[in-house]
Amino acid sequence: MRTLSTILIMSIAISAFSSPQAVKDNKNEGKDNFKYLTEQFADAKILRYQVPGFENLSLKQKTLVYYLSQAALCGRDIIYDQNFKSNLLVRTTLEAIYRDYKGERNSGDYKKFVVYLKRVWFSNGIHHHYSTDKFLPGFSQEYFATLVKNTPGESLPLLKGQTREQFAETMTSLLFDPSVAPKRVSLDPNSDLVLSSASNFYDGLNQKEAEDFYATMKKEAKKNKQDTLVAFGLNSKLVKENGKIGEQTYKIGGLYSKAIEQIVMWLEKAATVTETPEQNDAVKKLIAFYRSGNLVTWDEYNIAWVKDLHSLVDFVNGFIEVYGDPLAMKGSWESIVNFKDVEATKRTEILSSNAQFFEDNSPVAPEFKKKKVKGVTAKVITVAQLGGENDPTTPIGINLPNANWIRKEYGSKSVTIDNITNAYDQAAKGNGFLEEFAFSKEEIERATEYGSLAGSLTTDLHECLGHGSGQLNKGVSADDLKNYHSTIEEARADLFALYYIKDPALVKFGLVPNDKVAMAEYDGYIRNGLMTQLVRIHPGKTIEEAHMRDRSLIAHWVYEHGKDENVIRSVTRDGKTCFTINDYDALRKEFGELLNIIQRITSEGDYDAAKELVETYAVQVDPDLHKEVLTRYEKLNIAPYTGFINPEYSLIMKGKEIIDVKITYPDDFATQMLMYSKKYSFLPVR
Numbered sequence: 221m222r223t224l225s226t227i228l229i230m231s232i233a234i235s236a237f238s239s240p241q242a243v244k245d246n247k248n249e250g251k252d253n254f255k256y257l258t259e260q261f262a263d264a265k266i267l268r269y270q271v272p273g274f275e276n277l278s279l280k281q282k283t284l285v286y287y288l289s290q291a292a293l294c295g296r297d298i299i300y301d302q303n304f305k306s307n308l309l310v311r312t313t314l315e316a317i318y319r320d321y322k323g324e325r326n327s328g329d330y331k332k333f334v335v336y337l338k339r340v341w342f343s344n345g346i347h348h349h350y351s352t353d354k355f356l357p358g359f360s361q362e363y364f365a366t367l368v369k370n371t372p373g374e375s376l377p378l379l380k381g382q383t384r385e386q387f388a389e390t391m392t393s394l395l396f397d398p399s400v401a402p403k404r405v406s407l408d409p410n411s412d413l414v415l416s417s418a419s420n421f422y423d424g425l426n427q428k429e430a431e432d433f434y435a436t437m438k439k440e441a442k443k444n445k446q447d448t449l450v451a452f453g454l455n456s457k458l459v460k461e462n463g464k465i466g467e468q469t470y471k472i473g474g475l476y477s478k479a480i481e482q483i484v485m486w487l488e489k490a491a492t493v494t495e496t497p498e499q500n501d502a503v504k505k506l507i508a509f510y511r512s513g514n515l516v517t518w519d520e521y522n523i524a525w526v527k528d529l530h531s532l533v534d535f536v537n538g539f540i541e542v543y544g545d546p547l548a549m550k551g552s553w554e555s556i557v558n559f560k561d562v563e564a565t566k567r568t569e570i571l572s573s574n575a576q577f578f579e580d581n582s583p584v585a586p587e588f589k590k591k592k593v594k595g596v597t598a599k600v601i602t603v604a605q606l607g608g609e610n611d612p613t614t615p616i617g618i619n620l621p622n623a624n625w626i627r628k629e630y631g632s633k634s635v636t637i638d639n640i641t642n643a644y645d646q647a648a649k650g651n652g653f654l655e656e657f658a659f660s661k662e663e664i665e666r667a668t669e670y671g672s673l674a675g676s677l678t679t680d681l682h683e684c685l686g687h688g689s690g691q692l693n694k695g696v697s698a699d700d701l702k703n704y705h706s707t708i709e710e711a712r713a714d715l716f717a718l719y720y721i722k723d724p725a726l727v728k729f730g731l732v733p734n735d736k737v738a739m740a741e742y743d744g745y746i747r748n749g750l751m752t753q754l755v756r757i758h759p760g761k762t763i764e765e766a767h768m769r770d771r772s773l774i775a776h777w778v779y780e781h782g783k784d785e786n787v788i789r790s791v792t793r794d795g796k797t798c799f800t801i802n803d804y805d806a807l808r809k810e811f812g813e814l815l816n817i818i819q820r821i822t823s824e825g826d827y828d829a830a831k832e833l834v835e836t837y838a839v840q841v842d843p844d845l846h847k848e849v850l851t852r853y854e855k856l857n858i859a860p861y862t863g864f865i866n867p868e869y870s871l872i873m874k875g876k877e878i879i880d881v882k883i884t885y886p887d888d889f890a891t892q893m894l895m896y897s898k899k900y901s902f903l904p905v906r
């Protein structure tokens with residue numbers, strides 16, 4: 221099906237140095253004291269990001285950003301409901317208590333309650349956004365009952381005739397029982413993936429029934445000579461009722477109608493201020509898709525969107541990434557509104573205009589290479605609004621659309637999000653992370669000087685070239701790798717980037733001043749994959765998330781394969797474990813070898829080989845090293861996950877006419893979340 225996909229998430233390593241780039245610094249003129257980090261709770265920190273250049277947009281462009289940002293916010297409830305069927309009920313309950321609770325608000329228990337609510341907002345539900353494990357409140361069931369008892373009944377989502385006591389009781393297992401809905405996305409190959417996942421894409425049926433349903437649907441489509449390339453199942457929930465299995469489609473008049481109507485209302489306004497005919501066409505096709513739910517229209521929209529290359533303002537809005545579905549079919553709702561950073565885009569334009577060079581010279585077997593690389597367009601963007609699955613946690617790079625055949629025939633758009641990366645870098649200044657985990661002073665200096673550029677370039681290479689490289693054999697589809705698909709695909713894109721960041725051509729193209737950029741990237745990547753990303757894993761757990769698995773896979777594979785030659789050394793500094801690279805050229809060769817292997821697995825759809833690689837190198841955690849890393853990290857008091865507060869936009873009116881759009885940067889996460897819930901809640905709580 222689809223997803224030679226698509227998003228890149230900030231790794232723990234690349235968020236750990238300052239940002240020496242002049243390009244970025246220029247944009248912060250007069251805002252040197254902008255506060256990026258606003259708060260930390262549990263394992264999360266909250267940052268603000270700036271939208272440099274917004275003021276320089278034309279009024280029409282600003283208005284377009286405004287309308288699209290509203291459309292981005294209107295789908296917020298959808299992602300809560302997709303993540304788990306009771307998330308909206310939980311959120312509404314907790315917010316009611318937060319607003320109207322009449323009891324003591326200074327107690328330790330109350331503070332724990334607030335942390336729990338913030339975690340729910342942070343993850344769009346009761347499961348950790350990254351590990352997908354259910355997280356539990358830090359307060360007791362009894363305390364929860366007290367909170368409910370001291371909150372007015374009319375504030376709470378009580379059922380008719382239900383007392384507050386009864387209500388509190390019905391919520392108890394949902395919040396406190398670790399065995400109820402323990403995991404949002406289960407990737408355990410030994411379990412029924414559908415039944416063991418709490419995400420709300422399937423109801424009343426098991427994995428085999430779901431797989432059979434879509435296998436039959438594909439067969440029927442072929443028999444009836446219908447479009448068989450569509451992303452079957454992307455925009456629906458599959459439900460078994462009275463023994464009958466059928467889809468509930470996300471569309472106006474279907475599932476999530478009330479939210480989709482609002483999204484469409486804002487998109488219709490957006491259509492009046494589009495920048496180009498191509499963009500207008502794309503917006504209209506998206507509206508048509510939301511009305512009909514027809515996946516052929518979805519593809520038509522994506523093609524129109526890929527063709528819109530000359531608008532400065534751009535956006536993503538739809539049911540797109542499939543990481544939330546253990547069967548990798550169902551799209552989670554997301555939105556991003558952005559505009560092009562013209563100056564920084566010169567960097568990615570050099571890469572995309574040389575796409576064929578990179579494809580031809582990659583270490584992959586010739587039969588798996590694209591003979592003709594088509595339509596790779598890459599740009600650096602400034603994000604203006606995050607929504608749905610991308611809010612509050614966001615990727616730093618995106619490559620869409622996901623449909624393989626569209627990418628092949630029409631190309632794709634790849635973006636690197638510099639203003640978000642900049643916020644990470646600024647907030648990480650002087651946090652002590654590098655000093656703790658890097659082996660030598662040279663490594664720290666390299667990271668400080670070149671880390672930021674290395675990170676941006678790696679993202680460019682990963683998104684713009686990595687995901688788009690290579691081709692599948694006839695008859696192979698991306699979902700042949702099933703639960704290993706995402707990890708293998710991310711590893712493929714990462715390896716492409718790692719291989720090329722050290723290519724002499726990059727110096728020749730003027731993208732890097734010297735070899736040290738690649739060395740900084742290799743240092744950080746190996747350190748992260750072998751060690752520092754473990755700070756995101758709880759003791760005793762294994763690695764689950766696709767990007768983390770990908771980084772673990774690559775780092776452990778090259779470490780093992782270069783052991784005899786001592787390519788990477790494990791060393792102790794002041795009694796602390798560190799990893800340091802002895803031979804950077806040998807390491808690059810290993811990256812190339814692994815890329816070749818992984819491309820073959822992808823091209824041939826070799827499930828068994830994918831399983832072997834992932835299970836051997838990507839999943840398991842060395843418990844001793846893990847413990848050591850957690851102890852060292854704890855002392856630094858840095859939260860490993862980051863969420864963002866969006867800027868807010870308001871229309872300045874003169875009578876009925878819009879004369880300007882004002883941007884402000886609020887600095888309180890809870891206030892923004894409550895405002896979103898008040899203004900943009902359109903779906904029923906139950």
Ligand code: ZN
Pocket residue numbers: 225226227228682687709710713
């Ligand atoms: Zn990716």
